[in-house]
Amino acid sequence: EDNLENKLYLPAAIRGNLFIIKLNSGKHTEATKLAEESLRLNQRFLEEAPNHPLVARVKRNLALGYVNLSSLHFDLGDFERSEDIMRLGFDFSKQNFEPKTEEYFLSVLGVAEVKNAKQEPEAALPYLDKAEACLDNMETDNYQLRAYLYNVYGSVSYKLDTPKKALEYYKKSEIYYKKFNGESYDSNRLYQSMNMGIISAEL
Numbered sequence: 217e218d219n220l221e222n223k224l225y226l227p228a229a230i231r232g233n234l235f236i237i238k239l240n241s242g243k244h245t246e247a248t249k250l251a252e253e254s255l256r257l258n259q260r261f262l263e264e265a266p267n268h269p270l271v272a273r274v275k276r277n278l279a280l281g282y283v284n285l286s287s288l289h290f291d292l293g294d295f296e297r298s299e300d301i302m303r304l305g306f307d308f309s310k311q312n313f314e315p316k317t318e319e320y321f322l323s324v325l326g327v328a329e330v331k332n333a334k335q336e337p338e339a340a341l342p343y344l345d346k347a348e349a350c351l352d353n354m355e356t357d358n359y360q361l362r363a364y365l366y367n368v369y370g371s372v373s374y375k376l377d378t379p380k381k382a383l384e385y386y387k388k389s390e391i392y393y394k395k396f397n398g399e400s401y402d403s404n405r406l407y408q409s410m411n412m413g414i415i416s417a418e419l
Contacts, residue, residue, distance in 0.1 A: 220265050225274065228257035232277060235284065244292060251285040275312050279305060279319040283326050295334045302326040315346070316353035321361055324350065329368055337375040344369055359396035363389045367408045379415050386412040 231254040238247035258278040262271065282305025289298040302323070309323035328343035347365055351358060370385035386408055393405045401409075 220261060220268065221270065224257045224261040224264070225270055228254045228261065228274075228277065231257070232281060232284075239284075239288060244288065248285070248288060251281060251288065255281045255285065276319055279309050279313065279323060281305075282308060283322045286326055286330070290330060290333065295330055299327070299330040299334065302330055314353075315350045316355075317350070318358070318361070321347055321350045325361075325365060325368065328372070332368065332372050332375065335375070337372045340368075340372050344372065359392045363392035363396055363408075364404065365389075366392065367404060370408070370411060374411070374415065379419060383412065383415045383419065386415065 231250045235247050235250040235254065238244075238250060255278065258274050258281060261268070261274050262278070265271070268274075282301055286298045286302040286305060289295075289301065306323040306327050309317075309320045313319040324343050325347045328340040328347060331337070331340035331343065344365065351361055351365065366385045366389035370382045370389060373379075373382035373385055389408050390405075390412065393408070397405075
């Protein structure tokens with residue numbers, strides 16, 4: 217059937233799912249192409265059908281698509297490209313989501329992370345504060361997002377040469393990781409624990 221769902225929505229969703237598969241397989245060039253195509257299709261959908269019942273879902277997919285593509289370039293060390301994409305994503309989220317949503321949080325945290333990676337910790341702080349305010353405004357506390365946030369706060373504080381404050385943030389991150397996932401470890405929690413140990417040894 218020739219409609220926007222079949223022409224744009226479903227192809228965008230399929231490419232978004234394939235992006236994850238290619239990324240997890242280490243095929244970064246293919247993953248990048250899929251993410252960019254998914255973004256373009258979602259953007260076209262919003263342009264051509266701004267009142268469609270699927271608009272809310274498309275906007276969420278688009279916001280997360282920006283985060284995913286930015287993260288890919290971040291992981292490859294291309295922080296300039298990562299920041300360009302994340303700024304587009306944050307602008308989109310500011311226009312389409314309230315500052316108490318996961319979409320807004322992930323976008324603003326993404327800007328802070330890339331600022332920090334570019335050795336601009338001072339510039340990262342206002343975005344971290346916006347991210348924390350967003351979590352505070354949510355109806356229920358999200359332990360996983362809190363853990364991520366305080367982990368980045370810890371890294372930024374350490375680069376600002378305030379190791380005691382950094383250690384406090386890493387400890388807060390550990391508390392929320394435990395609330396979220398008990399004693400299980402993912403890569404983020406592993407790095408957080410390593411950083412906490414390094415700072416503890418320095419103090």
